[in-house]
Amino acid sequence: MKYILYLALLVSAHAFATPVNNSIAFYYSAPMPLAEMTFYSRVVVQPDLVTEHELNWFKQRDIAVYAYLSVGESFVESESSLAVNPNWNSHIADLTSTHWQQHVQNNAATLKARGFSGLFLDTLDSYQLLDDKHSKSDQQNGLVAIIKSLSGTFNKHLILNRGFELLPRLTGLASDLVAEGLYSHYNPINNSYKLTTENDQAWLSAQLKTAQKLGFKVQVIDYAQPDNRLAMAQKIKQAGFIPWVTDGHLQTWGTSTISPVPRRILIPYNSNVKPLIYTTVHLKLATMIEYLGYIPDYIDMAKRDLPLVDPSLHAGIISWTSSDAFYTPTLNNWLEANLGVVPELILGELPQSTKLLLSLGIESLNTLPEGPYKQDSFAPWLKGESTTPPPIVKPYLLKLSTDATPLITIKSSDDTIVVQAAKTKYGAVVVAPWLIDTFPMEGSKWVIDPRTLLTQAMGLPPILVPDTTTESGRRMLTLHIDGDGFTSVAHYAGKPYSAEVIRDEIIKHYKLPLTSSVIQADIEEGGIHSKQSAKLEGIARSIFNLPYVEVASHTYSHPYFWTALSGRKKIDEDDTDYGFHLDVPGYNTISLKKEITDSIKYIDEKLTPKNKKTVMMLWSGDATPGPKALELARDAGVLNVNGGNTDVNADNPSLSHISPIGRPERDLLYQIYAPILNENVYTNLWHGPYYGFRRLTETFEITEKPYRLKPYTIYYHFYSGEVLAGLDALKHNIDYVLARPNTPVHLSHYAKVAKDFYFSALAKNSNNEWLFSSKYIRTLRIPSDFDVPNIAQSEGVSGVTEKGDYIHIINNIARLSFDHSQNSEKPYLASANVVINNWQVNGPVSFKAWVPASLDLINARSCEFVSNLGERFKGINRGKLTHFKIPTGDFYGYLNCNGSAL
Known part of the structure; x- marks a missing residue:
């Protein structure tokens, strides 16, 4: 009877869940x-x-x-x-x-x-x-x-x-x-x-x-x-x-x-000059654009006209180039026409248009003052990570109108002051080399602060941020394995395969949600290890059969150079150490269909149990698939992840080494980047030191403070099981995360959330309340400028963290009130290590707990969770928090805060 009542309440809750416009x-x-x-x-x-x-x-x-x-x-x-x-x-x-x-x-x-x-x-x-x-x-x-x-x-x-x-x-x-x-x-x-x-x-x-x-x-x-x-x-x-x-x-x-709250930043580029994946604005600045809650809206001028700028949708325009040829008359006219419509940020090389520059409030000097040049002034709030001025080889000669304020100036040998960056009434301008400085041994560093560049110089206002790093108030944890090294013989007694070591020592031991992949040609009959195929396929089945493992393909033959397959860059096979793909007998020309569509079909037909199908494509090699590859993955019904360049460590903790969430291609296709890269980049391409992957914890710390930019991601290959040092490094990283608040999720869950960042929306109503719409994102980050929402006056919200920095969303559309004129003691969720599917105080609650569930509630001293089987879970009071522990598994039940039985 209680279960029937619960189902009735669940149906009514879902019917009531979404506010209708x-x-x-x-x-x-x-x-x-x-x-x-x-x-x-x-x-x-x-x-x-x-x-x-x-x-x-x-x-x-x-x-x-x-x-x-x-x-x-x-x-x-x-x-x-x-x-x-x-x-x-x-x-x-x-x-x-x-x-x-x-x-x-x-x-x-x-x-x-x-x-x-x-x-x-x-x-x-x-x-x-x-x-x-x-x-x-x-x-x-x-x-x-x-x-x-x-x-x-x-x-x-x-x-x-x-x-x-x-x-x-x-x-x-x-x-x-x-x-x-x-x-x-x-x-x-x-x-x-x-x-x-x-x-x-x-x-x-x-x-x-x-x-x-x-x-x-x-x-x-x-x-x-x-x-x-x-x-x-x-x-x-x-x-x-x-x-x-x-x-x-x-x-x-x-x-x-x-x-609507405008979130789109228009970013023109020209794929005939440089593909988006290699542009600095995408590789470097997009990360901070997304962190602030804005969407990079890339406009490929080689394939479409520049759009009508709509201040209801568009929050600004950013133009960043290192090429004079980028600024065509069409682009110059478009930029000029939209001055004052939305803020504009001009970075790097300047447009060779006197009219546009004058409209911006900038004028070029007619004569070149002699060097050497030295830094004269630098607005303190704009200073970035680099502690020394960049080398000034080509000074940009600027002076300003009365409507502009200098942010960076240099001085020539004759004491002429030359402006290098300025805030204008229409936005801001920063010229090279005052953006990113590159060092031969250390990588790159921001000369300016990308956050204040966008917020103070350009003038983007603070907004609620759809967040892809956090679930139920705790940092997400994802784990995924590329299929490389599955067939490697580990350096242990009995000579097990690395896949067996990883299965027994990591996957079965921790029982965390994991995405595992295989390379078809590496294990199939007729492939590279044909004689061992029966055993290798059996190992794959034993992994895919585990209830916490979801299934992915790592392609048929592990192509190394997707950038060549997409036509973005020509690569001579003679210039590579290992060809274009694994040495598969009889397979000489890469077929995208065989690599993607057919590899998924092979896994589904040969390796997965009846209740599972392949859900992910994990890109191999340079992990830079073109639109055709992304399209085939979508047509196969799978999500895709891998690529990106997030490998930042303590040697150079620069934001310039942290990739954005993903990259768009034509026809609503997206490549979702691996949040953090794998052990390959921490171990000198697996040449050693094999314990180098322990430095992943440095990446975790840098991507947490001052900004939480990425979830906890432990991304590795089966070859981490080859040697004890690699295995110990892997365990070290997992233990590090488990010792801290986290919410474990499958990589497919993250991929859905990540992609939906580009399809989520914010709006405000006449009561100055915020509305948020997203199919998969269930967290909003609150900027420090904001108050916390009034949970009792809001809809589609299960709670807010104790620090007041993350809001937990429970419906596809949520309404957030920041009006605290009516105080409430309504119980609400502070944080949890579970993915919540349904939440209603004195109503139905359901969630997935991959590990023993830990939930902290506020105003919940009289609350208890009652499962659909009648089990009761009372909390332990810790100050204003009430802490609840519930066993691992799917919880369906009721949150009773009335102090009486259901």
Whole structure:
């Protein structure tokens, strides 16, 4: 009976979980702002501007996509055209024409086949512009016939744009009605916004209320500049209608009852000059951009036009190059046009455009002062890791207007002051070499502080940060194994395979969630070790059968140079020590299908138990897959991880050696980087010292303070089991983490969270509350500038850490109130070492505990956890915390804080 009650409560909790935004979002531009669209259950788009992959993305998130369809007009003249609409220079159609009716129905059938959920029917009133020679009644009958047909095709999932005169005849054929211009209207002729008259407002309001009485859901689209949209949306809501306030062409992201928090930083680059994966802005600065909660939005100028800058979506522009050729006239004009629209950060080489530089508040000097040069001034808050000034080989000759402030200056031999970095009214400029200094033996260091560069120089405001390092308030722990060394004979009595040593000494011993992979050709029959294949495959099965192990492929033949396979760089096989891949008999040319698709199929058919499938692709070699490889992995239904360059240690604890979360490719493809690299880079490519992997703990500490940039990641190969020093180093690292607060998760869990960073969104409502949307991210980091949220006044939140630095999210959409005018003693979660699936005080709770569960709650002295089997777990009070211990496994139960039995 208790279990049935629990299931009922669980269902009701999930039904209540997600706040619903009733507005339909409209967006007539590209690419789709997918993250921001997750706050809405329905979106209307121009069908030609949405891709197949975006449609699939919407489908995976249960967001209904409605295609715009013009019913009464076309921009193409045809035999059905009767007149021209002078406002838009479009052709008004004859709605009685069989040709036109068939044309509209064919368009609808095509949209249905593409996967659209419904239609937004526009230009329903265009027939009213026709002269008296055309029967109004006939046109109306033709329009009703068209809508009836479309309603059948899309099962009544239609949104009407006006059509007031016909609404009584259209009831039951469409669900929604939209009208534009209740309080404002847009004039396309002169691109202006004006308020409507009171008479027009009264007339339209009466029409809309009539539509509501007829059973239509009614939404108003009005137009305003971004700063005025939320207030106008509130006015529409107060009038009794659902709002959407945007620009006149619906090409910028609008506002409903919530206003988006812009997080995207536009970063132009040119893949014909340098692929994104090798650009400094991606390799170095993106890490801090993401840490601050912003999304690097890379624009490949070789493949797409520079976008319309939308301050509702875009928080800034960053341009960083070491090439004069980067700044084309098109880029210069775009940068100049957007000065003052969003902050701009110009780094490295400067654009050779006097006009743009003058607009920025910078002017080049005409004469070159003689060297040597020495540092003159450096804003203290901008100083980075390097303790000595960089060598000044090529001084950048700058002087500033009165609107700019120098941040770094140098002095020539004749005492001329030359500005090297400046804050302007439009952002900031820092020239080379004052960004990153490279040392032959030590690697690189930031000359300036990348955090203050973005926050103080560029001016990015603090925001709540979708966090990919932390789960339930504790630093995530992931473990994964590349298949290399699986078949190596370990230096132990009995000569076991390294895979057996790792299985018995590490995997079975610790029983932590682990992602393990194999190289197909290394163990299969007919492969490199064909005679031992039966035993090797048996070892693989014994590992994959373990309940805490998830399955991955490390390819068929372990390609070493994915960068060559992707066409990014030519590599001569004669210049390599080991060829392009493992020496597999009869395999001379790499096939991406064999490496990815077929290797996954082999593992699923030959090695995994019935209840498991391969879930990950762990990239091999240089781990720089191109879009085709990423596409094949996605088509196979697996996530992908590996690559990146996070190997920072105490010899040079520089942020410049920490990679971002991942890298985008075409068609919503992402490579997720390994959070921290493997023992190979700590052991001189496994040439020794073999205990070198113990230095991983240095990386853990540097990526924790001053900024938690990465989860605990223990990433290694089977060859760590070859020698005792390697095995001891591995145990040392695991023991180090287990002695500290952590939440163990599978690598696939991290990969989902990491990828969703780029698809998560923030917004604010009229009460100044924050909203957060994400399918997988369950942690928000709180900047030091913020207060902690009021848990009792928030929704979709299970708690906040005792230090007030991490918020625990429990729903796909959460609302966070920072209003503490009403104090509450509601119990809430401070931290735990489990992944929480469901959480409700005096309601159902469920979570996964890979190790004995440890949960700390606040205001929970009277609470107890009751499992679905009736087991009770009371807490131990430690100051304001109450600590609970629950055995390993899946917990389904109830959090009872009423002091009475369920």
